[in-house]
Amino acid sequence: MKVLVTGATGFLGKYILEELATQGYEVTAFGRNVSIGERLTNDKIRFIQGDFTEPSGIMAAAEGMDAIVHAGALSTVWGKWSDFYQTNVVGTENVLAACEDNQVKRLVFISSPSIYAAAKDQLQVKETEAPEKNELNFYIKSKLLAEEKIREKATVDSVILRPRGLFGVGDTSIIPRLIKVNKKIGIPLFDGGQQLIDVTCVENVALAVRLSLESSRAVGETYNITNDEPTPFKEILDQLHRELSVPVNYLSLNYSLMYGVASTLEKLYSLLRITKEPIFTKYTLYLLKYSQTLSIDKAKNELNYQPKMTVAEGIKKYAEDYRSN
Incomplete structure (x- = not known):
């Protein structure tokens, strides 16, 4: 099977390439970063420089191509709506049109469980519990619209994945942010960091992508993907910093106070059209305050998905790479 992977030069994209190539797929990496793309090229992977917004x-x-994995996106919690719309919505429409015109047999779209975000605890959230609208930030809004575009295009056999809290070697977001804030002010905690969270080893997400390409039951379906190891936030942080051999510093905060700060900052940044992310947003506060775990029963039953790497193994692997660099 010939598979095109968008966002291939990004964190997740590179793992998808590796998973597919090692399983005998003919893989084409599609991305903007030529230097990274050339390093990805081997006898099983070729690279095409390009931008799916064009x-x-x-x-x-x-x-x-027989299939496309659309992993490319503008993934951040702050920015201009026009940028999110152009990349995540119009870009997805372009991918859909390319699938239709080239008679591509399968599209796997990487969405986000951030669409579930709300100011409340949510345990074992099912795929059907996604809100029709969520305008907490432009990223969430754009991902919901992109999912809508996917479902509307009945002529393209598609699968939607919502992987939660990706981490692993090469992560440029979650763990680097935690390391940075730990050094500067300490990691913010609300209620002692006892809220339950789900995270996912990036290797497991790449596995879920391959299974989505191979399963006949997956067409037209949406799947949550996690490690299926709900764990208190502080427990994961303690484990991470033990493996990193780095002292961990915590900063206990008052939620009501910080909610007011975040709301004020968001209004101010919007008014002044500041594109740099505020130090606190309501979305990040929700992540730090409330429990959110996802049910992956559907992925287990229909994709035969079983995580191949545990959270502990993923943290250890990351830490070993971190200490060696």
């Missing part, structure tokens, strides 16, 4: 580029790259 229709002609993705259309040409999709020619002759």
Whole structure:
């Protein structure tokens, strides 16, 4: 099977390439970063430089493909709506058009469980519990719209994945942020960090992508993907910093006070059109305050998904790489 992977030069994209290539797929990496793309190239993976927000580029790259994994996105909690819309919504429409015109047999779309975000505890959230609208931030809004575009295009056999809290070697977001804030002010905690969270080894997400390409039951379906190891936030932080051999510093905060700060900062940044992310947003406060775990029963039953790497193994692998660099 010939598979095109968008966002291939990003964190998740590189793991998807490796998972597919080692299982005998003919893989084409599609991304903007030429230097990274060239390093990914080998006898099983070729690279095409391009931007899926440009229709002609993705259309040409999709020619002759059996499947596309659309992993490319603008993934941040702050920025201009026009940027999120152009990349995550219009870009997805371009990928869908490329699938349709080239008769691509399967599209796997990487969405986000951030769409579930709310100011409340949520345990074992099912795929059907996603809200129709959630305008907590532009990223969430754009991902919901992109999912809508996917479901509307009945002529393209598609699968939607919502992987939670990806981490692993090469992570440029979650763990690096934690390390940075730990050094500067300490990691913020509410209620002692006892809220339950789900995280996912990036290797497991790549596995779920492959299973989504291979399962006949997956067409038209949406799946939550996690490690299926709900754990208190502080427990994960303690484990991470033990493996990193780095002292961990915690900063106990008052939620009501910080909610007011976050609301004020968001209004101020919007008014002044500041594109840099505020130090606190309501979304990050929800992550730090409330429990959120996802049910992956559907992925287990229909994709035969079983995580191949535990959280502890993933943390250890990351820490070993961190200490060696």
